[in-house]
Amino acid sequence: MRVNYVLGNWKLNNQRKDIDDWLEVFKHTAKAGVRVGVSPTLGYLDYMSGKCEGLMVGAQNVSEFDQGAFTGEVSAAMLSDLGVSFCLVGHSERRQFFQETNEKVADKVKGLLSHEIIPVICCGESQVEYETGQAKEVIGAQLSAVFSRLEVSQLSKVVVAYEPVWAIGTGLTATPEVAQEIHQFIRQFAGDFFGSVAAQSLSILYGGSVNEQSAAELFAQPDIDGGLVGGASLKPTSFMQIIEALS
Numbered sequence: 001m002r003v004n005y006v007l008g009n010w011k012l013n014n015q016r017k018d019i020d021d022w023l024e025v026f027k028h029t030a031k032a033g034v035r036v037g038v039s040p041t042l043g044y045l046d047y048m049s050g051k052c053e054g055l056m057v058g059a060q061n062v063s064e065f066d067q068g069a070f071t072g073e074v075s076a077a078m079l080s081d082l083g084v085s086f087c088l089v090g091h092s093e094r095r096q097f098f099q100e101t102n103e104k105v106a107d108k109v110k111g112l113l114s115h116e117i118i119p120v121i122c123c124g125e126s127q128v129e130y131e132t133g134q135a136k137e138v139i140g141a142q143l144s145a146v147f148s149r150l151e152v153s154q155l156s157k158v159v160v161a162y163e164p165v166w167a168i169g170t171g172l173t174a175t176p177e178v179a180q181e182i183h184q185f186i187r188q189f190a191g192d193f194f195g196s197v198a199a200q201s202l203s204i205l206y207g208g209s210v211n212e213q214s215a216a217e218l219f220a221q222p223d224i225d226g227g228l229v230g231g232a233s234l235k236p237t238s239f240m241q242i243i244e245a246l247s
């Protein structure tokens with residue numbers, strides 16, 4: 001049985017008052033096999049930690065370096081010290097605006113694993129790559145940089161999030177069929193590296209305009225193990241409905 005996740009990515013949103021208001025409304029009853037978490041910005045990780053029973057707190061980024069003269073960075077050891085459970089790596093916004101390469105992503109994954117933080121490895125193609133039929137090739141290149149540096153025993157300790165760039169923040173959710181086809185490809189691709197049994201243990205989340213209307217049908221697909229939710233996770237009631245859709 002794979003673990004299912006619903007993770008919120010708050011991106012560059014939510015200050016203390018917003019977090020208090022969100023937590024006031026958000027109610028969560030733990031369900032077996034389902035993990036729920038949100039990732040505030042770095043400055044609020046400590047503020048959020050331990051505020052809500054059963055809610056994991058995650059980071060949106062981590063340095064590939066452990067320590068030293070790297071102004072403005074935060075290490076995996078520091079995230080661990082703050083009680084962080086998971087960390088996004090290789091989000092398309094970081095790849096696009098902050099030069100996060102496949103190699104950097106792989107370094108970050110290794111660092112997070114050494115501190116027992118779950119790396120959520122984001123991958124996905126751009127609109128042009130989608131339209132020209134290159135999605136699988138792009139995703140394969142993004143993932144092979146990471147997979148080639150993992151041991152088989154580490155596959156169950158990472159999560160992959162498929163986030164087609166054209167679906168992020170656009171309201172254009174991938175259809176359940178399109179998303180399932182890519183998720184199945186990702187699982188097969190993991191199987192080529194680690195064997196099909198290990199690949200069955202890999203949780204693969206879908207992200208890109210997930211909302212309370214689209215969640216249930218997406219989550220019903222056999223290779224979709226939950227969601228990475230941006231905009232809709234800012235509204236606690238929407239986020240709760242999305243969690244409910246995963247059953």
Ligand SMILES: O=C(CO)COP(=O)(O)O
Nearest residue numbers: 009168169208209230231
């Ligand atoms: O980037 C995302 C999550 O990481 C998805 O964002 P939206 O749900 O706002 O499209």
